[in-house]
Amino acid sequence: MDFRLTDRHEALRTEIRACIDAHIDDEVIARAHRTGANHCVELAKALGDVGLLAQAMPGEGQDPMAMWMLSSEAEKAGAPFDSVGMALVIAGVLNAAGTPSQNQRVTAALLAGEEFVCFGLTEPDGGSDLPAISTRAVRDGDEWVINGSKMWTTMAQVSDWVFLLTRTDPDAGRYGGFTVFIILMDTPGISADPIHTMSTERSNVTFYDDVRVGDEWVVGEANEGWQVVSIMFGFERGIANTGALTPLLRRFAQWAAHTGVIADPVHREHMAQVAIDAQVAELLTQRTAWTAAVGEPSGTQGSIAKVFATEAYQRHARWAQAAAGPEGLLGLGESGAAAEGWIDHDVRHSVPQTFQGGTTEINRNNIAERHLGLPRAR
Ligand SMILES: Cc1cc2nc3c(=O)[nH]c(=O)nc-3n(C[C@H](O)[C@H](O)[C@H](O)COP(=O)(O)OP(=O)(O)OC[C@H]3O[C@@H](n4cnc5c(N)ncnc54)[C@H](O)[C@@H]3O)c2cc1C
Structure with a gap:
């Protein structure tokens, strides 16, 4: 490969650096460590306003170099960026597999830097072995009822949405029978308890207790959720x-x-x-x-x-x-x-x-x- 950057990418990097410099100082960084959330709304909105988040969204027809540059410059500056990085990944997944209304409602808000999303994948018995998860979504009339819990739902405390992997057909083989939902965090039945890590980062255990959602919040096809999380892993x-x-x-x-x-x-x-x-x-x-x-x-x-x-x-x-x-x-x-x-x-x-x-x-x-x-x- 050629490691030289094009003029367009050099210009993009200059724009990213200017945006980070304008919104990140020692106090913003200290705040992220005090609160345990690697998250800065002001930076997210500023990046969204100038269209940098839309440019950095991963996916087909997008520019992966833009996502790399944005993450790299933020990390080098020590900027609180994790919530933006997570929003970009899920925006990319919804762009690839979501419905037009999910993209209109969720992706647009994520790319504007106005809303945030956490990843609800890992469970106590399913981290590396993700197919072992047991959170269930069961059909009830024209809704789904979700019960279970997730470990390490980082950023749940500042997120508007959760990207949730559930099992909908336990008999469909190791990689079959999963369904992914995108759900508002204030939906009745969702709660979060903090997990304080050995660094300043706070993560969470999240609980899903008879959470009811409609089909409009299924990402991709029901029971085909493994394909959806595979897109996510490719981006992450x-x-x-x-x-x-x-x-x-x-x-x-x-x-x-x-x-x-x-x-x-x-x-x-x-x-x-x-x-x-x-x-x-x-x-x-x-x-x-x-x-x-x-x-x-x-x-x-x-x-x-x-x-x-x-x-x-x-x-x-x-x-x-x-x-x-x-x-x-x-x-x-x-x-x-x-x-x-x-x-x-x-x-x-x-x-x-x-x-x-x-x-x-x-x-x-x-x-x-x-x-x-x-x-x-x-
Ligand atoms: C701070 C933090 C934040 C996180 N944030 C999120 C989040 O936001 N959302 C989310 O869904 N998850 C999150 N995670 C979960 C993270 O992705 C998992 O911890 C990770 O996938 C490992 O899973 P596990 O903890 O179940 O460990 P396990 O899978 O139980 O692994 C235990 C040990 O066994 C080893 N091991 C397991 N399988 C194999 C194998 N096949 N071959 C060789 N060695 C193996 C592992 O490498 C590890 O050393 C977070 C974790 C941490 C610590």
């Missing part, structure tokens, strides 16, 4: 959540300059390695986007980008903590914390990064089987 993996090394290095370098540690050649060499790995992660992610842009399957490239970026993030965050000594163990808001607690935050944040959105082991299996042609190990 390897284009986002690969840019955390840049803010880690920026904050470590500021701390190292402030304390004088930067003069130590051992630390300088390691900082250079972080910069190299940040660049490799960026290029692997760009390659994923480019592969999708030329119409080829990009899932394996996405697995490679995700495994490399998240493992490098975890490795370098731990190195930074060791380099910072006892102060590196102090967290955000704690007096005397190295880099104001960001190093400790990065160590914590880097752990769930290696399993949310597909664990490292699952991605390694994918690379082994599809990229290296190794036999299935199970």
Whole structure:
């Protein structure tokens, strides 16, 4: 592939950076960590107003490079962007598989940056093994009645919608009998309890207790939901959540300059390695986007980008903590914390990064089987 960007993409990147610079400052970032929601309405609306979300929506006929650029620039700036990234993925899925009225009502609001959506897929017995989920939707007259619960419904507390995977025909085989719904979060019977993670991020367990919805909220065909989530996985993996090394290095370098540690050649060499790995992660992610842009399957490239970026993030965050000594163990808001607690935050944040959105082991299996042609190990 050719890693050079076209003039159009360079211009797009400049526009994205300007929008992020205008709406993100230290206080906006701190607010996201205080509240546990990686979410900034002002940034989302600004990106929506200038049409950047519509350009970045994934899907056929769209420009995957635009989604990559938007995610990459937001991550490098440390901007609260997860809710926008999730909205883009579901907008793309609805655009590909939803009805005209779903697109008019939901996709338009997501792309305007005015409404948000959470992913209701994982359950206690179905994360990597998603076909094992047991949340049921049962037909009752001309409605569906949904009962069950979902784990790790991140962003549920700020979302207007949930993209919900249910089982509608348990006898239809491993990948048959699923139905996906897009449902308003204030529908009677839906509730959420917080799960506080080891980093600042809040996730949720969500409950669905006799939730009644009509056919108009089925995404794609009833009982064909696996095809719908497969579209989603194609959009989700390897284009986002690969840019955390840049803010880690920026904050470590500021701390190292402030304390004088930067003069130590051992630390300088390691900082250079972080910069190299940040660049490799960026290029692997760009390659994923480019592969999708030329119409080829990009899932394996996405697995490679995700495994490399998240493992490098975890490795370098731990190195930074060791380099910072006892102060590196102090967290955000704690007096005397190295880099104001960001190093400790990065160590914590880097752990769930290696399993949310597909664990490292699952991605390694994918690379082994599809990229290296190794036999299935199970
Ligand atoms: C902070 C956070 C936010 C999340 N946000 C969301 C969200 O918004 N919406 C949502 O639906 N989900 C979300 N998830 C869920 C996430 O996608 C799952 O945690 C992930 O898919 C792993 O599933 P699991 O937790 O059930 O672990 P399991 O699947 O039980 O895996 C446990 C361990 O076994 C390994 N393993 C499992 N199967 C295999 C295999 N076949 N081969 C080799 N090793 C294997 C895994 O790699 C892992 O190490 C989130 C998770 C976290 C931690």
